[in-house]
Amino acid sequence: MSETNSPATAENRAEGSSAQWLEPHELLVCATCGGLRGPLTLWRDDPPHRYQVLQHCPCTQDSSHANETAWPRSFDFPEAACLCRACGRVLLRSGLRWCVWLCGPCKDLARALNNRYGRVLVPIGRHSLMHNLVLQSPAPSAVDTFHAALMRQVSATDRLRAWQSRVVRELLERNGWKGNMPLQQYLDAVPDEAPDYDALFSRMLATP
DSSP states (O other), rough: OOOSSHHHHHHHHOOOEEEEEGGGGGEEEOTTOOOEEEEEEEETTTEEEEEEEEEEEETTTTTTTTTTTOOTTHHHHOOOOOTTTTTOEEEEEOOSSBSSOOOOOHHHHHHHHHHTTTTSSSOSSSSSGTTTTTOOOOOOHHHHHHHHHHHHHHHHHHHHHHHHHHHHHHHHHHTTTSSSSEHHHHHHHOSSSSOOOOHHHHHHOOOO
């Protein structure tokens, strides 16, 4: 695989967007799905421009938003920030197909597990290149192998999204919060001590 298609290079592309998110703490943590929703301000360097947009969590993404301000074209997806999908404790940049879904410690552990078992158990992002999944040739056997690997990544992505909802709800309940929680308040309530990442991943992988 060439360097331009390596996972590390793919992740670096996520840092090259001219649009950046500001004031993400206006967002709310959804108590149903663990996603982030609410208003936020985006800005672009060249030419300078500000966007007032709304971010929707998975609970509301299927609703009609025809009258809302369009997101800048530098975003692949209308999402500027998300919580780590494994631990639910760290705020991450989002919106590009190369963005990483996991914080540093969770990403390192996910990569180690994926390398150990030779398949995508815990996706680190949405793009197949981030997991070294490349169609090697047009031969039917190679196409079948690639398709099977992609389907495993899709299934693992669905499980990871469901796990994020669960772990965020657990953190909300631990703090006695019943409904959607302001993001800043949620982050302030996250315990200072690091979680037991091995135990966390063991629970995650054991969850159907």
